[in-house]
Structures are given as structure tokens and as C-alpha cells.
Amino acid sequence: MDFIPYGRQTIDSSDIESVIEVLKSNYLTTGKRVNEFEEAIASYCGAKYCVAVSSGTVALHIASLAILDREDKIITTPNSFLATANSIIYAGAKPIFVDIAKDGNIDLEWVEERLRIDPSIKGLYGVSFSGNMLNQDRLKEIRERYNITILEDNAHSIGATYRGIKAGSCINSDVSIFSFHPVKGMTTGEGGAVTTNSKEIYEKLLTLRNHGMVKSTDMKPWEYEMRELGFNYRLTDIQSALGLSQLKRLDDFIAKRRDIAKSYDEAFRGTIVKPLYRYNPESAYHLYVVKVDFDKLSISKEELFIKMREKNIGLQLHYIPINIQPYYRKLGYGDEVNSNMYRYYKEAFSLPIYPLLSSSQQDFVIESLFKVLDVK
Numbered sequence: 001m002d003f004i005p006y007g008r009q010t011i012d013s014s015d016i017e018s019v020i021e022v023l024k025s026n027y028l029t030t031g032k033r034v035n036e037f038e039e040a041i042a043s044y045c046g047a048k049y050c051v052a053v054s055s056g057t058v059a060l061h062i063a064s065l066a067i068l069d070r071e072d073k074i075i076t077t078p079n080s081f082l083a084t085a086n087s088i089i090y091a092g093a094k095p096i097f098v099d100i101a102k103d104g105n106i107d108l109e110w111v112e113e114r115l116r117i118d119p120s121i122k123g124l125y126g127v128s129f130s131g132n133m134l135n136q137d138r139l140k141e142i143r144e145r146y147n148i149t150i151l152e153d154n155a156h157s158i159g160a161t162y163r164g165i166k167a168g169s170c171i172n173s174d175v176s177i178f179s180f181h182p183v184k185g186m187t188t189g190e191g192g193a194v195t196t197n198s199k200e201i202y203e204k205l206l207t208l209r210n211h212g213m214v215k216s217t218d219m220k221p222w223e224y225e226m227r228e229l230g231f232n233y234r235l236t237d238i239q240s241a242l243g244l245s246q247l248k249r250l251d252d253f254i255a256k257r258r259d260i261a262k263s264y265d266e267a268f269r270g271t272i273v274k275p276l277y278r279y280n281p282e283s284a285y286h287l288y289v290v291k292v293d294f295d296k297l298s299i300s301k302e303e304l305f306i307k308m309r310e311k312n313i314g315l316q317l318h319y320i321p322i323n324i325q326p327y328y329r330k331l332g333y334g335d336e337v338n339s340n341m342y343r344y345y346k347e348a349f350s351l352p353i354y355p356l357l358s359s360s361q362q363d364f365v366i367e368s369l370f371k372v373l374d375v376k
């Protein structure tokens with residue numbers, strides 16, 4: 001059997017044709033496909049504005065620069081990819097790591113407790129982990145009660161909803177980001193986007209994406225003005241064409257991911273392999289995470305990963321707590337009492353989930369997992 005990774009892209013001939021069409025055109029970048037892609041993403045998630053950029057990390061970077069001030073204290077989760085917390089530091093602000101709840105998302109009760117104790121906290125960088133959206137009702141309450149800024153990292157969650165509220169709609173946040181890395185819900189190779197409903201934030205994002213440069217109709221034809229320090233974080237037309245083509249099939253991709261999640265749930269019912277949360281029909285299931293209490297087994301997590309790899313199955317761990325990374329320890333982090341996160345870190349791992357995972361491959365993953373764990 002070919003190697004089964006934890007995630008991968010789904011590319012078909014319509015994607016390939018869309019890319020070829022751009023390659024044959026006059027504009028490989030700064031052409032009309034980028035705007036079309038931005039409009040399509042904004043309309044898909046119900047936000048007013050979208051700025052497409054060259055990665056999810058870059059999306060986090062400019063979102064942070066557009067909203068945060070130096071020294072701002074921002075609550076975030078230890079259970080994310082490094083880039084979420086890093087982006088707070090890019091803006092010269094200070095992350096505060098708050099523990100997670102049972103579903104792997106930041107515990108919004110603890111968030112509220114921290115806000116109550118420390119009114120100087122400016123905002124929350126929330127992550128809708130694995131495609132399972134943050135509780136939007138609590139987010140709304142907390143935002144109104146404490147008047148904080150909310151940034152949402154929806155890198156895992158394009159296409160997810162919470163009681164009908166779409167990821168990226170920014171109904172309860174100032175800004176939200178997506179990643180279009182190949183393992184994500186849809187891909188542009190590398191790529192990302194920021195959505196917002198604020199015109200002011202939108203204009204800042206556009207400027208930051210393009211060297212801090214501004215051009216206007218009252219300027220001479222050659223003129224431009226650099227008003228702040230920006231970057232070249234543009235997405236190309238080639239990538240945007242791929243994104244437009246993928247977006248058309250995103251709902252099908254997610255339906256397939258949900259079917260796979262359901263089959264895993266079914267296979268693990270009543271066993272020692274515990275799905276991270278009960279089946280959620282609104283999750284985009286970017287990841288399928290399970291927990292196993294290795295203290296009760298003769299096999300360690302490391303041995304499990306090695307033995308599954310020998311069977312050509314790629315497990316992954318999402319994530320090592322960000323606050324205990326060497327860089328963060330040097331900054332004085334790492335001693336937070338995030339007991340749920342540390343326990344999760346010991347027990348959790350991600351199983352393969354992507355639209356092209358066939359049912360026989362999924363059966364093989366399940367069977368191999370039980371065999372290696374030596375349980376059923």
C-alpha cells in the first residue's frame with residue numbers, strides 16, 4: 001500500500017486547466033484572478049472584505065500588524081501551530097497562553113477569568129482547532145463584556161460553521177485568517193487570506209501586503225507613496241486560479257471529510273481510542289484527532305508512531321504546546337499551569353483524513369491502529 005499521510009490535497013483536471021489558463025495569459029500575478037478569488041472567498045464566508053496573501057503565516061502577520069500595538073497583552077492557545085503565537089510577537093505584542101478545553105480549543109471560561117483579573121489585556125487570538133469552531137455565543141458575550149479585540153485563526157476551518165455562523169465571517173471578531181497549504185481544506189499550493197468587515201482594517205491589510213505603498217488617482221502616473229513598512233506578501237494569479245477552482249468543490253471536500261470522521265467514530269465506539277469530540281456535523285474536520293491513555297498500555301506514543309510508519313501510515317501530533325518550545329522558554333514562558341494541554345499532549349495524535357482517502361485505506365488505518373496498540 002502507498003504511504004498514507006495524515007493529510008493531502010485533492011487536485012483534478014479542472015484545477016490543472018484553471019492553472020494552465022493563467023500560465024497562457026498576460027498576467028501571472030497582480031491580474032484579475034486575485035480579485036476574483038478574494039471576492040469568492042469573502043462571499044463564501046459572508047465577510048465584507050478579503051485580502052489574499054502568500055501563506056497563512058503571512059495572513060497572521062499582517063492581521064496582527066493591522067490590529068495590535070506593541071506591548072499589547074493578547075490571550076492565545078498553546079494548542080496551535082507556532083505561527084499563531086509567533087504572529088503576536090511579530091507585532092511586538094505579548095502572548096498569554098491559556099489552557100484548552102476538552103475539545104482542544106482554548107477554554108473560553110479560563111479566557112474570561114483572565115480578562116476579569118487583568119483588565120489591561122487587549123485581545124484574544126483564538127484558533128478554531130481541527131475545523132471545530134470556537135463557541136461563537138461565548139465569543140460574542142466575552143467581546144461585548146470586556147470590549148476586547150478578537151482575531152480568529154481559521155487556518156483549519158474554512159467551510160466550518162457554528163450554529164450556522166461561517167468561519168471567516170468575522171461576525172464576532174475583528175479579523176480572521178485562512179491557510180491554503182496542501183493539507184488544509186482547500187489549497188493554492190502555499191497561500192492564505194485575511195477576512196474582515198472593517199474597511200479601515202481592509203485598507204491597512206492591502207497596504208501591508210504591498211510594501212506599505214499607496215497609489216491614488218490624484219497622483220502623477222508614475223507616483224506612489226510609501227506610508228509604512230510593508231512587504232511583498234501577494235498571492236499570484238496562478239495560485240488564485242487554483243484557489244477559485246478548489247473553492248467550487250470545497251463543500252464536497254468537507255462532506256467527504258465528515259463521512260470519514262463518522263466512520264472513525266463508529267470504529268472507535270466503546271474502545272480505548274477516544275475521538276477528541278463527539279461527531280460535530282458543523283466541523284470542517286481538517287484534522288481527526290484521537291486520544292489514548294498510554295499509561296494503561298505497554299506501548300508508548302513514540303513506538304506507536306514508528307510502528308504505524310512501518311506500515312506506511314503517517315500519524316501526526318497537533319500540537320506540541322507552543323509555550324514550552326525553546327524559543328518561548330527563553331522568553332520566560334513554559335511554566336503556565338495548562339494541565340489540560342499537557343495531558344492532551346501526552347494522549348493525542350491525528351489520524352489520516354482527506355477527501356481522497358479511500359474506505360479500504362481507512363479500514364487499513366483502523367485495523368493497523370488496533371493491531372499496533374494490541375487492543376480492540
Ligand SMILES: Cc1ncc(COP(=O)(O)O)c(C=O)c1O
Pocket residue numbers: 055056057058060080081083084127153155156179180181190191192
Ligand atoms: C492553526 C494554524 N495557523 C497558521 C498556520 C500557518 O499557515 P501556513 O502554513 O499557510 O503558513 C497553520 C499551518 O499549519 C495552522 O495550522
